[in-house]
Amino acid sequence: MRKVVVVTGANSGIGFALCERLLSYDDQIRLCLGCRNLQRAEAARTALLSSHPTADVSVLLVDVGKVTSVVRAAKELKERYKKVDYLYLNAGIMPNPQLSFRAFIKGLFSRNVINMFATAEGILTQKDRITEDGLQEVFETNVFGHFMLIREIEPLLCHADSTSQLIWTSSSNARKSAFSLSDYQHSQGQEPYSSSKYATDLLSVALNKQYNKQGLYSSVVCPGLVMTNLTYGIMPSFFWTLIMPIMWLIRVFTNSFTISPFNGAEALMWLFNQKAESLDPLSKYHSCTSGLGNNYVCLSKMDVDEKSGDLLLQKMLELEKEICKKSIPDYRNS
Ligand SMILES: NC(=O)C1=CN([C@@H]2O[C@H](COP(=O)(O)OP(=O)(O)OC[C@H]3O[C@@H](n4cnc5c(N)ncnc54)[C@H](OP(=O)(O)O)[C@@H]3O)[C@@H](O)[C@H]2O)C=CC1
Numbered sequence: 595m596r597k598v599v600v601v602t603g604a605n606s607g608i609g610f611a612l613c614e615r616l617l618s619y620d621d622q623i624r625l626c627l628g629c630r631n632l633q634r635a636e637a638a639r640t641a642l643l644s645s646h647p648t649a650d651v652s653v654l655l656v657d658v659g660k661v662t663s664v665v666r667a668a669k670e671l672k673e674r675y676k677k678v679d680y681l682y683l684n685a686g687i688m689p690n691p692q693l694s695f696r697a698f699i700k701g702l703f704s705r706n707v708i709n710m711f712a713t714a715e716g717i718l719t720q721k722d723r724i725t726e727d728g729l730q731e732v733f734e735t736n737v738f739g740h741f742m743l744i745r746e747i748e749p750l751l752c753h754a755d756s757t758s759q760l761i762w763t764s765s766s767n768a769r770k771s772a773f774s775l776s777d778y779q780h781s782q783g784q785e786p787y788s789s790s791k792y793a794t795d796l797l798s799v800a801l802n803k804q805y806n807k808q809g810l811y812s813s814v815v816c817p818g819l820v821m822t823n824l825t826y827g828i829m830p831s832f833f834w835t836l837i838m839p840i841m842w843l844i845r846v847f848t849n850s851f852t853i854s855p856f857n858g859a860e861a862l863m864w865l866f867n868q869k870a871e872s873l874d875p876l877s878k879y880h881s882c883t884s885g886l887g888n889n890y891v892c893l894s895k896m897d898v899d900e901k902s903g904d905l906l907l908q909k910m911l912e913l914e915k916e917i918c919k920k921s922i923p924d925y926r927n928s
């Protein structure tokens with residue numbers, strides 16, 4: 595049976611590199627590019643087909659920052675496929691990033707310097723906004739829209755006789771102290787990105803508890819620091835070009851400077867080849883690149899506790915009910 599693989603945020607960066615790598619590894623998969631913009635999606639599809647002309651590559655229009663779009667896309671998936679074997683929850687945003695130069699310079703001369711380069715702890719903030727669904731945009735895009743997608747295509751993911759995998763693109767920037775259960779959308783603070791990625795980690799743990807019995811497994815990936823549209827939004831491209839030699843140098847001290855989207859997709863690709871049941875639900879899978887440019891995957895324990903994961907899942911389920919009642923009039927019959 596040909597595997598069905600759905601990738602959100604597939605038209606650029608890590609998502610696109612993952613699609614290229616998946617097709618190079620197995621051009622028999624049925625690959626579905628989940629994108630919010632048709633033109634960009636078609637451009638990605640054309641590029642993938644130019645190197646893999648016989649591959650089955652389709653486009654699914656989905657804006658994970660809009661509940662109605664997610665529900666419509668899920669309906670489309672249910673019409674197209676009987677099963678989704680791999681769902682890569684990769685689309686993500688970091689809007690209006692601000693780098694604190696003061697904190698960065700201070701960090702350079704502290705003992706925390708390696709950690710600062712690996713996680714951006716204490717040097718990066720963002721400005722969030724409210725979406726038309728009335729949610730914080732970073733939370734809705736990076737977490738809730740994806741959660742809704744999972745819920746809506748549950749019958750395609752849960753099968754008694756075979757497994758499916760959810761693979762979240764999280765981040766080394768995910769930090770417990772940026773997240774609070776009482777403000778899980780992060781409407782109060784200045785680190786919505788960090789909070790959303792921590793929420794991803796918690797949610798993955800809770801989803802495993804909820805769904806493993808039904809053959810669905812969830813894992814979390816940390817792609818490292820990758821040069822993509824997201825990182826070019828932090829600093830202008832000439833800055834990155836200027837500091838590239840320093841980036842190669844830093845790579846000698848931290849394996850998290852993966853830099854290219856190809857390298858960043860390493861752990862996402864690695865998980866594609868693993869037996870879902872053998873994965874550790876409490877570990878994060880990191881894409882790593884050595885000073886010499888060799889790629890490998892390493893594991894780290896996540897800073898999460900199961901109780902918080904369960905509580906977050908409960909809150910997400912309540913929010914799902916509330917939002918669907920508000921945004922989709924004849925919800926569940928549609
Ligand atoms: N770059 C890095 O260093 C790191 C990135 N990550 C994570 O990797 C993931 C991919 O990001 P990356 O490749 O770096 O950045 P890109 O900006 O290149 O890719 C992000 C993708 O997500 C899509 N996307 C954004 N918002 C939505 C939405 N509302 N609905 C559907 N698709 C959407 C974008 O579509 P469009 O082109 O239309 O905007 C794009 O295809 C993100 O989750 C990011 O947080 C994690 C750690 C490090």
Ligand SMILES: CC(C)=CCC[C@@H](C)[C@H]1CC[C@H]2C3=C(CC[C@]12C)[C@@]1(C)CCC(=O)C[C@@H]1CC3
Nearest residue numbers: 710711712713714718765766767819837840841
């Ligand atoms: C000399 C040099 C390399 C300067 C760059 C300073 C900062 C712009 C980077 C240092 C750590 C980086 C980092 C990210 C963005 C760029 C930095 C802040 C991320 C937040 C990008 C998105 C993620 O998900 C995690 C990354 C962690 C490290």
